[in-house]
Amino acid sequence: MLKIKSLVKRYGAGDPVLKDLNLEIEGDQVVSVIGSSGAGKSTLLRCINRLVEPTSGTITLNGTDFTALGRRDLRIARRRVGMVFQSFNLIDRLTVMENVQSGRLGYISTWAALTRRYPKEDIRRAFELMERVGIAHYADKRADELSGGERQRVGVIRALMQQPEILLADEPTASLDPKTSEQIMMLLRDLASELKLPVIINIHNVHEAKEFSDRIVGMRYGRIIFDDLPKALTDEAMHEIYAGIPHADRQVEGEAA
Amino acid sequence: MTAVRDHWRKQPFIASPLLRYGLYAAVIVYIGVTVATLPIDWARVSQGLERAGRIFGGAFPPSFQRSGLLIDGFLESLKIALLATVGGVFLSIPIAFMAARNIAPLPVYYLGRGIIIVARSFHPVIVAIVFVKAVGFGPFAGVLTLVVYSIGFVAKLLAERIEEIDPGPVEAMKSAGAPFLSVLIYAVFPQIMQRQIGLSIYQLDSNLRASAVVGIVGAGGIGATLANAFGRYDYDFALAITMVIVGVILISEAISGAIRKRIA
Numbered sequence: 191m192l193k194i195k196s197l198v199k200r201y202g203a204g205d206p207v208l209k210d211l212n213l214e215i216e217g218d219q220v221v222s223v224i225g226s227s228g229a230g231k232s233t234l235l236r237c238i239n240r241l242v243e244p245t246s247g248t249i250t251l252n253g254t255d256f257t258a259l260g261r262r263d264l265r266i267a268r269r270r271v272g273m274v275f276q277s278f279n280l281i282d283r284l285t286v287m288e289n290v291q292s293g294r295l296g297y298i299s300t301w302a303a304l305t306r307r308y309p310k311e312d313i314r315r316a317f318e319l320m321e322r323v324g325i326a327h328y329a330d331k332r333a334d335e336l337s338g339g340e341r342q343r344v345g346v347i348r349a350l351m352q353q354p355e356i357l358l359a360d361e362p363t364a365s366l367d368p369k370t371s372e373q374i375m376m377l378l379r380d381l382a383s384e385l386k387l388p389v390i391i392n393i394h395n396v397h398e399a400k401e402f403s404d405r406i407v408g409m410r411y412g413r414i415i416f417d418d419l420p421k422a423l424t425d426e427a428m429h430e431i432y433a434g435i436p437h438a439d440r441q442v443e444g445e446a447a
Numbered sequence: 448m449t450a451v452r453d454h455w456r457k458q459p460f461i462a463s464p465l466l467r468y469g470l471y472a473a474v475i476v477y478i479g480v481t482v483a484t485l486p487i488d489w490a491r492v493s494q495g496l497e498r499a500g501r502i503f504g505g506a507f508p509p510s511f512q513r514s515g516l517l518i519d520g521f522l523e524s525l526k527i528a529l530l531a532t533v534g535g536v537f538l539s540i541p542i543a544f545m546a547a548r549n550i551a552p553l554p555v556y557y558l559g560r561g562i563i564i565v566a567r568s569f570h571p572v573i574v575a576i577v578f579v580k581a582v583g584f585g586p587f588a589g590v591l592t593l594v595v596y597s598i599g600f601v602a603k604l605l606a607e608r609i610e611e612i613d614p615g616p617v618e619a620m621k622s623a624g625a626p627f628l629s630v631l632i633y634a635v636f637p638q639i640m641q642r643q644i645g646l647s648i649y650q651l652d653s654n655l656r657a658s659a660v661v662g663i664v665g666a667g668g669i670g671a672t673l674a675n676a677f678g679r680y681d682y683d684f685a686l687a688i689t690m691v692i693v694g695v696i697l698i699s700e701a702i703s704g705a706i707r708k709r710i711a
Contacts, residue, residue: 239622269624279615283637292633296624303629345619352623 191216192238192356192388197247199233206245207233209412215356218386220379222399222420225409226432231392234409235358238390239271240264252355269296272349274378276361278341280348282334286325289333289344290316293351312351319347323377339370346377350385357382359391363398371395375402396428502682509690510683516672517688521695524668527589528654534590535597535654536647542598543605550609550635559606566599575661586667593654593661600653601646605639612638645707652696652703659692 194213200206207230215221223231236242238249240256249256251270259267272293280289291308298309308316320326323343328336333344342362349357359378363371375391379402382389393399399406400420408416408423408431416427461467511517545551545559574595578588616634625633662670669692676685 241618241622265624265626267624268622271622273619273622275615275619277615279619281616281633281637283640284633288633292620292625293623295620295626295629295633300626300628300632303625304632348619348623 191252192390193248193250194234194238195248195250197234197237197249198245199230199237199242200245205412207412208237208244211247211412211414213407213414213417215388215390218382218388219405220382220389220391220403221405221407222391222393222403223407223409224393224396224399224431228411229409230412231409232360235273235360235390235392238356238358239268239273241273265296269352270355272352272354272357274342274345274349274357274359274362276364278338278345278365280333280341280344282332284333285330286320286333286336286344287316287329290320290347290351293348296352316347316351319350322381323347337370338366339373342366342370342374343377346374346381350381354387357387357389359389361392361394364394372398378402396423505680505682506686508683509687510681511687513684517669517684517691520662520669520672520688521691523586524655524658524662524670527586527593527658527666527668528651530590531593531597531654531658532647532651535594536601536643536650538594539598539601539605540643542602543609544631546602546606547609549612549614550631559602563599563603563606566595567603569595571596571657571661572664575664575666579665584665584667584671589658589661589666589668592666593657596657597650597654601650604646605643608639608642609635641710644710648703648706652699655699656696 192213192215194211197208197211197213198206199208211230211234213234223234225231233242237244238251238256240259244257247257251267254267254270256264256267281292284292288306291306291312294308294312295303298312302308317326317329320329323346325336325340325343325347328340328344333341336344342365345362357378362378363374366374375398378389378391381387391399391403400423403420406416406418406420406423407414408427410431416423416431418427459467461470542559542562545555546563547559548556551559571592575588575592578591582588582591612635616638617630620630620634658666658668659670659673662668662672663674665671665674669688673685673688673692676682676688
């Protein structure tokens, strides 16, 4: 279970990007986070594995307080959080297999990584997962030879190689065409239930969010203003999440404070 | 409603006209003053022309009689260049990582940049003079000189390449909990490898050229042979050496150009 408590992230002296945010995610839910650009979705996701350092608040994953970890412990703990990226973040000049195995770098020694001597069970798991998403025959191809959808499948498999306890996906379909985008969303949903894995997806496509997730979280200027089942996301709720310009909103908040 | 503008001019690079024309005027005046005050002794220029005529007269036809000396000098230059390239590139890689702002912490970054600045601030001839004093005449001084020269060039350009990498894969490796060195091996090295190979080949080529120059101040190789030939007024042999140097550099440039084109 992931528990985020009064999370604040502030860059410099400005207005915080995340303002006292609370969120709990349990079981193998697929949770979609929606909100306009700049609402803090990406910052929220990156605070969870501390790619972005939170200003205050706690983030607890199955009993481990991530915000309290030192450098070394944080590195070990990050293995438990898989992440999928909008621009895939594959290593273009390496093969698909090397990219997939790079999800295991937190477990194997640097020497094994350098010489590409991956453990047998890792290779077996890699082939199983690649078979599952239909990219096993690309194992020896260079990652930049694949199409967008195939590349994102590599990205997903890389994250799953970590055997994570939660999967974070930062706009995983934003660089893909509509059809491929749906395939990836379907894949994420199916894998979540097969592997009993909670998934948090930042997404701009509200239609896909409603279709593929169990729960929708709406963010606006650093706060969660909607948290409910997809069918509860009415037009009014949508309007509230996406309406307004940041400047006006900040001024109103300033007066209230 | 006002008429739509139908003329547009590119904004001048320096907005203030006073500053702009002032700057142009200052440059012209400075060049004029420089030419007027530089001590050029035309009598000595004409004497020099005469002497140059004598040297070239003595140089034709080029003499390849002592080709054994020529070949030995060249092989030595080639060895100096090869050793210096291998050593220089090998040392350049860690220094480049130290000098990349997106990889190294600030104190390490300054140290790395410092090493590069020192290596770059002296021309190889000056470095060679120091090393010839330190370790004596001969090829070893040449190797050390060119190692320093290689670091200055390769480490600087490699560090710049490292700073330009796509940070995405680095973020991905970090989020997988990879240790620092593994992140470098997987996320950074594949992105800089191509530049690294290109730079190494270019540096070999460049070291071969420089090895001829540093030889003149006593650091071994074909340069030493050339300096000796000049010292003994063997202008015909010197011309032969010069021709071979030009030929070899043309060949090596063609080869390195072809290789770099292939890997691009």
